[in-house]
Amino acid sequence: MKAMLKGILPFAPLLLLGLAANVRPVFAHHGFQAEYDGSKVLYITGTLTKFEWENPHAYFWVEAKDDSGKVITWVFEGASPIAVKRTGTVRADFTANVGKSVTVRAIPGRDGTTKGAAETIKLADGREVVVGGKRFSGEGKGGGEN
Amino acid sequence: MNRRLAIQVFMAMSFFAVGYLFSGSAKAQNGAGQVSVAGFGKPNAKSLPPGGPAPRTADGHPDLSGVWFPGKMGREDLTAEASPERQQFDPKVTPEEKPPYQPWAADKVKKLSTLDAEILRPSVNCMPRGVPGMFITNPYPTELVLTKTELIQLNELNNNFRIIPTDGRAHTKDPDPAFNGEGVAHWEGDTLVIDTIAIDERTWNNFVGWFHSDQEHVVERISRPSMNYLTYQVTIEDPKVLTKPWTSARRTWSLGHEALQEYYCTNNREEEALKALRDLTEGPKK
Numbered sequence: 001m002k003a004m005l006k007g008i009l010p011f012a013p014l015l016l017l018g019l020a021a022n023v024r025p026v027f028a029h030h031g032f033q034a035e036y037d038g039s040k041v042l043y044i045t046g047t048l049t050k051f052e053w054e055n056p057h058a059y060f061w062v063e064a065k066d067d068s069g070k071v072i073t074w075v076f077e078g079a080s081p082i083a084v085k086r087t088g089t090v091r092a093d094f095t096a097n098v099g100k101s102v103t104v105r106a107i108p109g110r111d112g113t114t115k116g117a118a119e120t121i122k123l124a125d126g127r128e129v130v131v132g133g134k135r136f137s138g139e140g141k142g143g144g145e146n
Numbered sequence: 147m148n149r150r151l152a153i154q155v156f157m158a159m160s161f162f163a164v165g166y167l168f169s170g171s172a173k174a175q176n177g178a179g180q181v182s183v184a185g186f187g188k189p190n191a192k193s194l195p196p197g198g199p200a201p202r203t204a205d206g207h208p209d210l211s212g213v214w215f216p217g218k219m220g221r222e223d224l225t226a227e228a229s230p231e232r233q234q235f236d237p238k239v240t241p242e243e244k245p246p247y248q249p250w251a252a253d254k255v256k257k258l259s260t261l262d263a264e265i266l267r268p269s270v271n272c273m274p275r276g277v278p279g280m281f282i283t284n285p286y287p288t289e290l291v292l293t294k295t296e297l298i299q300l301n302e303l304n305n306n307f308r309i310i311p312t313d314g315r316a317h318t319k320d321p322d323p324a325f326n327g328e329g330v331a332h333w334e335g336d337t338l339v340i341d342t343i344a345i346d347e348r349t350w351n352n353f354v355g356w357f358h359s360d361q362e363h364v365v366e367r368i369s370r371p372s373m374n375y376l377t378y379q380v381t382i383e384d385p386k387v388l389t390k391p392w393t394s395a396r397r398t399w400s401l402g403h404e405a406l407q408e409y410y411c412t413n414n415r416e417e418e419a420l421k422a423l424r425d426l427t428e429g430p431k432k
Contacts, residue, residue, distance in 0.1 A: 034260055034261055034264045034420060034423070035264075035416060035419055035420060035423065054412065055409045055410060055411055055412065056269070056272070056409075056411045057415070057416070059415065077415070077416075079224055080409065082222075082286070082302070082407050082409055083222055083224055083285075083286075084224065085407075086221065086222040086223065086224075086404075087190075087222070087223050087224040087225060109419075110423070111419075111422075111423060130224050130225060132224060133224045133227040134224075134225070134227060134228065
């Protein structure tokens with residue numbers, strides 16, 4: 001992985017240029033399409049270390065091991081806390097799970113860093129709660145998981 | 147020409163290369179060691195019934211007061227973002243025309259890069275949506291309070307408000323520009339008609355660059371066809387930017403039963419992230 005990233009790095013500006021020139025916007029909320037790649041979905045399991053419950057977006061951090069065993073910090077962006085709360089996920093779902101293992105479902109950032117736009121979090125008690133709108137576009141209309 | 151073609155081919159190849167490499171890196175960084183295509187869950191979406199006739203004020207007008215949510219659900223739910231119940235109109239039934247830009251304006255919007263369009267969006271830079279944005283680019287609830295003399299609109303988004311006299315008075319002479327402009331209103335039957343001018347030129351009328359001039363003139367029509375529903379339609383005139391007036395579809399809002407909450411847009415990391423991406427791809431901007 002490291003070797004691959006090192007190999008990519010010198011070409012990153014050119015590659016991103018290609019990306020920007022070819023992606024025509026299908027605008028959803030708040031720049032998600034420009035910043036994140038809705039054609040991919042990730043599941044990241046790790047320890048929830050902190051969160052910010054602020055508008056316009058909730059953010060939270062998860063420390064997860066990569067394939068080599070190295071701990072990597074992921075930062076995830078959710079929808080606005082108001083919208084999250086109206087969907088049934090409350091601040092206490094985060095406060096009660098700091099330091100615990102969670103699994104985040106998210107789409108990755110386009111810049112290749114360890115960030116994502118999150119859809120759901122599976123909490124330590126087994127509940128999978130919604131923290132963002134549907135961002136992954138690769139599965140038709142979705143459905144069936146919950 | 148050949149050189150241009152070569153650049154386009156190179157860019158296309160770069161795009162595919164990025165896609166390939168990112169999919170690889172995503173797999174490698176995935177702590178769970180899996181990339182899944184599982185579903186998001188069934189949308190929690192249900193339209194409200196009409197709910198009977200609209201209530202009326204003492205002087206006989208439909209009472210527009212209430213907390214109104216965009217769409218037909220009377221509430222917000224992230225799982226229902228793409229559901230028909232959440233939509234404010236059906237574009238197959240009442241399609242909306244594209245903004246009838248003058249050629250120079252169409253060119254200006256077309257030239258806006260994807261990333262600049264994102265960075266300049268009010269939702270990303272925390273600027274007010276203004277008029278008519280508070281109705282047509284606002285995914286959050288709005289509260290209307292109709293008094294004998296005014297319509298008071300309280301927006302959850304950015305905690306902003308406007309107060310519109312409903313006595314049919316004329317505009318003041320040469321009002322200063324404001325995000326919400328200067329609005330005056332009168333009744334046409336059961337429809338409240340709000341006429342707004344002097345709208346700050348920093349607002350957009352859609353999410354993709356519909357800018358306007360200091361000559362923009364906005365006419366909004368609001369009615370309450372039944373207890374649970376509010377109908378909104380807007381006409382935008384802008385002789386400096388548009389070739390003719392643009393009228394929206396009739397957009398639906400529905401009655402909620404919860405209080406507005408505080409929403410100050412602050413510290414949006416997206417702006418920073420998008421600017422960094424722009425610096426990489428387009429070169430740093432001053």
